[in-house]
Amino acid sequence: MIAVENLSKSFVLHNQGGAVITVMAGAALHVDPGECVGLTGQSGSGKSTLMRMIHGNYRVCGGSIRIAGVELAGAEPRAVMALRRDTLGYVSQFLRVLPRVPTVQVVAEPLRALGVAQEVAQARAECLLWRLNIPRRLWSLSPTTFSGGEQQRVNIARGFVHPFPVLLLDEPTASLDAQNRAVVLSLIHEAKARGAAILGIFHDAEARDAVCDRLVDVTGFTPARAT
Numbered sequence: 001m002i003a004v005e006n007l008s009k010s011f012v013l014h015n016q017g018g019a020v021i022t023v024m025a026g027a028a029l030h031v032d033p034g035e036c037v038g039l040t041g042q043s044g045s046g047k048s049t050l051m052r053m054i055h056g057n058y059r060v061c062g063g064s065i066r067i068a069g070v071e072l073a074g075a076e077p078r079a080v081m082a083l084r085r086d087t088l089g090y091v092s093q094f095l096r097v098l099p100r101v102p103t104v105q106v107v108a109e110p111l112r113a114l115g116v117a118q119e120v121a122q123a124r125a126e127c128l129l130w131r132l133n134i135p136r137r138l139w140s141l142s143p144t145t146f147s148g149g150e151q152q153r154v155n156i157a158r159g160f161v162h163p164f165p166v167l168l169l170d171e172p173t174a175s176l177d178a179q180n181r182a183v184v185l186s187l188i189h190e191a192k193a194r195g196a197a198i199l200g201i202f203h204d205a206e207a208r209d210a211v212c213d214r215l216v217d218v219t220g221f222t223p224a225r226a227t
């Protein structure tokens with residue numbers, strides 16, 4: 001479902017005399033349906049950079065990223081948007097939303113984008129908000145003023161509302177208490193059971209051990225160690 005081959009990435013710092021930072025060369029990994037793979041490696045080794053390339057936020061310098069058979073390297077923005085709508089879910093650490101949109105709509109939006117009826121999308125969103133212990137009185141309010149942990153749970157609800165075949169998780173349990181962390185781990189297990197291919201960054205070792213089938217150390221892709 002996720003196939004990365006011979007991937008390279010450099011950043012050119014145009015505002016710093018054109019300095020070039022090569023983060024990755026020869027990166028390769030795959031994630032099969034029903035599998036959860038964790039990215040590890042020391043701080044600055046390129047975990048987030050790899051994740052952002054797989055999400056289509058960062059341009060690839062060389063190599064290939066295929067998601068459910070679709071090549072992302074050099075893909076048109078329209079193709080990336082279609083992939084994100086249908087196939088590729090992403091839960092980041094930080095919620096980014098338009099102001100004044102009620103939480104329940106924020107969560108239901110990925111389903112609405114797929115043409116799911118409003119009542120069905122809302123019911124599914126409410127179910128996830130309930131499971132993630134967001135108080136009902138908050139559902140009609142914008143999440144912009146919510147606490148860090150509440151915002152993260154809204155983000156998780158939004159990421160899991162559609163059964164995406166591929167899921168990218170960037171620290172999904174980072175600021176959660178034990179009870180909510182257990183809910184998120186259940187959601188990940190359920191997604192694996194329905195055949196989702198999941199790639200995640202988990203600094204929380206206990207969470208990582210609970211859900212990951214394999215680990216890939218990104219340090220092995222840094223140029224000094226690349227073959």
Ligand SMILES: Nc1ncnc2c1ncn2[C@@H]1O[C@H](COP(=O)(O)OP(=O)(O)OP(=O)(O)O)[C@@H](O)[C@H]1O
Nearest residue numbers: 011012021023041042043044045046047048049050
């Ligand atoms: N937009 C950017 N412009 C320039 N350099 C960048 C950019 N994004 C990342 N980098 C560089 O790429 C390297 C890898 O960063 P990245 O955030 O991917 O590491 P990480 O493994 O996720 O680190 P951490 O565990 O600390 O979050 C760093 O040296 C960073 O400075």
